[in-house]
Amino acid sequence: MDINISGYTKRAIIGGVISLAFIGLGTLMLGNLSGYEAKVLIKSSLTGLNTLCNTIVLASATILALMLTLLGVSSGTNSKLKSDHYMHIMQIAKLDTAIFIASLLFFLVFNLPVTESENIPENYFDVIYYVTIGVSAILSSALIVVVLMLYNTIINIIKIIGLGRTDHPLIQSEEEGAS
Known part of the structure; x- marks a missing residue:
């Protein structure tokens, strides 16, 4: 599988x-936790983690829609866009779908009553706590990547359609269209 990562994607x-x-630094500032402290923190943070997962699921589904x-805007333009533009949109859709699925699965996992379990x-609670913090940090950061990638795509569309730039690198030249 050939993955072509553009400069826009690298910046995202x-x-x-x-x-x-940044999130990892905040977690490190908490220091080491005992199992009991971690259990208390897990109990108090589960509502926030569930809300975070719900928000990411909703945002991902909205972005896909x-x-x-x-x-529709891309295909309706008078300018013929290069396949790179559509490949970039496809990369955003793939990543957004993966985030959607992961957020939904972790929402289900975070609803398990681990703090009530006697087994x-x-x-183990300190490990569980750090895993939940890690998962929420990765999901949040991944959504930031999707939003930044989408921002770059929208800026390109504005430059091409709204500002009428004919020299944009994503516009197919007449020579490229003929070949």
Whole structure:
């Protein structure tokens, strides 16, 4: 599978990595937790984690639906767009779909009553806590990547359609269209 990553996508990924590092730094500032402290923190943060997953699921589904409009605008333009534009949209759709599925699955996992279970040893709760924080950080950062990628796509469409740029790198020249 050949993955062509544009400069726009690389910048979006860098934005996601920066946000992930920021969230990770906040987690490190908490320091080490005992199993009991982690259990208490898990109990208090589960509502927020469920809300976060719900929000990411809703945002991902909305982005996918609005991308259909983006495709309609792209195909309705007078300018002939290169396949790179559609490949970029497809990359956004694939990543957004993966985030949607992962968020929905983790929403289900976060609804398991782990803090009420008597079978989980006390010292496992610190691992469970850090895993939940890691999952929420990765999902949030991935959604930031999708939004940044979508932003770049929208800016390109505005430049091509709204501002009428004929020299944009995503516009197919007449020579490219003939071949």
